[in-house]
Amino acid sequence: MQNAATPISAAAAGFQIQDWWLVLLMAVPLAFSFIIAFGAPHRARATALFGTLVAAALTTVVLFQFNWGNGAAFQFQNRIAWLPSLGISFSMGVDSVAMLLIALTGLLGPLCVLASWTAITDRVRTYYAWLLALQAAMVGVFIARDLILFYICFEFTLIPMYVLISLYGSTNRKRAATTFFLYTFTGSMIALAGLVYVAWVNAGLPKDAFEGAGTWTFDIAVLQQAAQGSLTMAQQSLVLLALMAGFAVKVPLFPVHTWLPLAHTEAPTAGSVILAGVLLKLGTYGIYRFALPFCTGAFIQYAPFLAVLCIIGILYGGLICWVQTDMKKLVAYSSVAHLGFCVLGLVALNTAGIQGSILYMINHGLSTGALFLCVGFMYERYHTRSMKEVGGLASKMPIWATFMVFFVMASVGLPGLNGFISEFLCIFGTFQASDTWGKGVWGSSGAPVPGATPGNLGPWYALIAGLGVIVAAMYLLIMVGKVVFGPLREPGAHGDAHGSHGESHDSPGHLPADLTAREITALMPLAIACLVFGLYPMPLFDALKGPVGETVAMVQDVRENGLNNGAAKTASVIDAREGTR
């Protein structure tokens, strides 16, 4: 976090491959996107698979190159001038949080192509080209160390997603795509205003305040320093409001979530997977990367308010899931509930909470992405997502049923699978984070309370959010009970065509009753990841230790020294310089 502002000139040091890893990560999918767009249609999906596999391989290489021991430092930094007069540059670098999310993106890429293998038959080139462009944009968001680069990538994700939904979605796709686009776009415009405001404040600072002050710059590290040093509480609150307008819509938090079920329901399977897997995380990542460091003071102050929104989302989303009959809608609303936990952990502002929150981003991507894949595979066979029409598929599709139950359990938060790790930490972090522990509440006066952390949430928040765990079990098991178990029910229209399955469908893929090897290949990595991260999350804990520790230290600094600390520091620097003059 310190002084990423110092320009790293790749040219000066000669060509070094580690400077270009990140560019490559973004360029490879983009290049393949162009190759697909201008190549032959019949080769599009193979090229896409190849492209995503290359990207995944590259991601793996970068994962191994990354120095996990120093996860808090931004690595592979590179900066290419873009608009020097405005201080805008292609500045990039990743810490372990970004690295993990890039890994998630890289993993989901090939799986999405596999999931679309037979489902997409028209305009194949357009589809896969946009899919890869989307991947490039998502990687761009995570590697950006420049606000404008971040924002461009952040917004650019809308366009591929818009195309994917509006061209390849189901019946109501136009409306869904438009709503998705306008809703998130409106939010992000306000967020842009907030981000530019922070840059503007920096440009107005005295030059001596710190390195990088006094000129227009969009370097994230510099702006973070500027914001912490110079924004008053009122300014921070406004910036927080603006940023949350953009990021909360993306997450989505409670009152601004209605685009999500619509978009998820209408999107093609791969679209849903990407949407749930990575796009929603752009919101939480944005909160973690910008809202929290830029306006720490306001964030601390408004944490209970945000937490209440999260908890409403958890319970309200869960209850709505309960009465859904559309499986995709159910899983979509469950995302509202799940991401409520994710943001709740973040606003707990302690180690357990923030760790849990970041892990939640990854784990939710794995388990919910997989659930969408499962639902998509079923949809491809029965052309319905209604739980009223299909049921008891365990007898017909035992492999599918096994995966479905597995991922539902991961999503429910069963210990031993990945969902539990993050969910437990989020609830636990919320539970700990209270200043009232050991201070006369319920006769706890005087007793030492070693396990508490400062904060303004506490056990009540945790308890009420914990009810969401019960609700999650209810709605997901009801879905499993209807769709996977029970007597076999299939849509009436296809009732006669059981023997010759292909005839009743227009898909050319003549899918067998149960999952094909291709589909199993798409689900297997996710299943393995769910199990491994559930039983052995230590690598993730270790990787996130650095950045989470720094974030908590930053929050602690503001808690102890108040907001004026940064400004005071700035002033003292200026005084010292004037004195020497």
Place this chain on the structure above:
Amino acid sequence: MTTEFTATLAQAGYPAAFQSITLAHYLFISGAMFSLGLIGFLTRRNLIIMFLCTELMFQAAGLALVAFSRFHMNMTGQSFVIFIVTVAAAEAAMALALVVLLFRRRESLDAEEWSELKG
């Protein structure tokens, strides 16, 4: 009307009688032309006539510009008018061609025939 200006006119060889023609006269003519054009445009329904009326208004504006240009002894106005004339010529060619095409469509020059841009 300043005396220097009159003197300048005299030096330029203008007949004395013209000395009584002031800026106001030009502007009056310009205004009258514009009004005529406007009234014609509003009342007539024949596309060609309407087009001619727009030309009339155009030239009225041009006249005013020239007059002011002369009044302020500033050539910008006049050069602007050159542009106007050029554009007007090009526009006349385009517009008349369009009118001919429209006439071919509907066998009529009535402007009321065309209202497809209704909101």
Place this chain on the structure above:
Amino acid sequence: MTNLLSNFCLASAAPGAATLSPILLGPSEAQLILALPIIGLLFCTLCAIFRVKSKAPAFFTVACLAGAFALVVRLYLNKTGTPVITSGFEWFFLEWGDGKGQRLVANFSLYLDSLTILWMLFVTGLATLIALYASEYMAGDLGTGYCRFFAAFNLFVFSMSCLVMGDNLLLLFLGWEGVGLCSYLLIGYFYKKPSAVEAAKKAFIMNRIGDLGLLMGIGLTFVHFGSIEYRDIFHAAQPYIEAAKAGKYNEIPFLVQLIPVLLAIGAFGKSAQIPLYVWLPDAMEGPTPVSALIHAATMVTAGVYLVARMYPLFLLSEYALPLVAWVGALTALLAATIGMAQFDIKRIMAYSTVSQLGYMFAGLGGLSSTGAAFHVVTHAFFKALLFLACGAIMHGFAGQLDLRKLSGIRRLKGWGIVSFGMLVGCLNLSGFPFTSGFFSKDMLIGSEFLTPGMAPIGWILLFTAGLTAYYTFRVFFRVIVGPLHYEPGDELHSAHDEHGHGGENHNEHAHVQDDHQHHDHGHGGHFHPHAPGWAINTVLLTLSVLSLSASALNFLHLPNQPHIEGGIVPELVMESSAAYESPYARHEAHEGTGDGGHEGPDAHGTPSYVPTAIALDDPHAHAGTFLGWNPHAVMFYVSGAVGFIGIFVAFVLHYVGRTTAATAKADALLPMLGPIPGWAQHKWYVDEFYKYSIYWPLIILANLCNLFDKLIIDGIVRLFGAIPRWIGNTIRPTQSGELHGYAAGMAAGVAVLLFIVFILTLR
């Protein structure tokens, strides 16, 4: 109530062995106990993938579990009396400072003390036997279903082992939810049956409610004690225990006292106590071996284990143990009354399980952790035996479980062992003298009378013991003895190899009230019940012998240990954290010192930390009495008499003069009781109460939320979208599309401009 209890609620509490600092070891062969079921699970999964159609998964499972059992026995033989912690790989490790309570650690480490070993002994032992039984019982399902069954079975044993052996609360929670998952999968084993799916779901969700309590308890434990590892908790709780010893509960923060209450909520969910007991009877939808292992012998005792494991914390609270005791006693009574009115023999056994679990909780709450643990062990054997016998009947009679349609099956050829097993189980359950159930129940009830303030619970339990004897022998006298008569169950429809699988046209298992007689006697003529084979018979015989010989546990003693009444099981408990020092025992020890310096294990075998049981011999203790007598001295006779009365009533009402399967003398008496039997048969309408007081309001709330989301929240969003559209629509007519209109507009605009200029120049 608090007044009465305040003096007993541990006027003194000192976890015996827990205060000993545990020995830390690296990974040991104990970790293999966890690994073996996992190997079995992997093998079963492979079998499922390659569609193996043989009994290989079953026998492999039996081998793995037997190996695990052998390892546990080895642990038992090598135990030293000091807890041992063997470290495993790291699971949770978070750190945010160097101080106490600033790191969250939960690893796959094992905490091995005598309590763990006790539990593991019967868990792995019974699992091995029941897997053997299931190898035959599930044979109708050979193929993927068979593999699925044994995979879940292995996973269950793994989870249960984590639960019991874990050295921290989070690993316990992993096992806790893991056994819940296996219970879910196995109850819903016949997944085509809607009732089974429903029951599975209910079990999982009910358990989750309790789990939230447990989770909050874990959170509170961490916040207050700075760790969730047992050794740290016990260590950190020490100052509070001192305070509790001195009776200064006001020095213990309320939140610390709340921890055991929260943990107890979790225990109530898992062990099917009021108010979360309703899932257990429904869980009988699962295959019988599952009912026997999970829902009778092992999983449901996890709650008892939790309380016993965290006993030092329970001793800190003024409220927790009385709560546990009263909930247990009321559950015991309620479940017994429901059990009396049921006709489905498996369900009767289910309610008796709930009831007996109530006994165990009452025992824990009544300061008799030893009695409770003893009862857990004996109950595990005889209840597994009863379930397996019921299962054999169900298996042989095509799913028939209605005691009105079965009678005198001992007269059938090949059913001798089943009948014998049933008799042994029933005798144990009803506390017939000198059976193992008799000893454990006596110890338990006796302690209630001993502990001041707990006498009402003792009376409730005593009364319930009578009811238990009655409903147990009601089953025996109707099904096993009497005139021979049987009707097959509704599984006769489906082909035999689809046994229990429930075809698509398979009806719900409405055994209880199934009055449409689609299986008339004609059917019965064609129907030949098939007697159980060698595996079932072996297991039944083994369990019968074990159940009977379990009473010997009462007379066995640990070597080199002071003898404690109740034999080896209480002695094992006393070595562990579940031990406590009774105030009355201390009293006696003190007097002993005064008399002649006898302290510690003396000639009478009375150690300094004797449990309540022996301490009561001391007349000076402020212990309760049973009508003026020493409870333990007279309880043998009293409970024996109560049991005899119950059995005799059952004999008169259900055996004497009964000529058909369907009716007995009892039916004539029913009208005298008015509507009460009907209410009991409908389980006191508790399910309906939950349905209308919780389920429906929630459903309505959910629907309201859904509407709110669609109309209000999305409505507001659409409103924002609608504003520009409305503006556009409003000014749209001005765009007439006619040239003259636009021209007029322009002219008007010019005119207005001119007018404005005119006005401005006027000034």
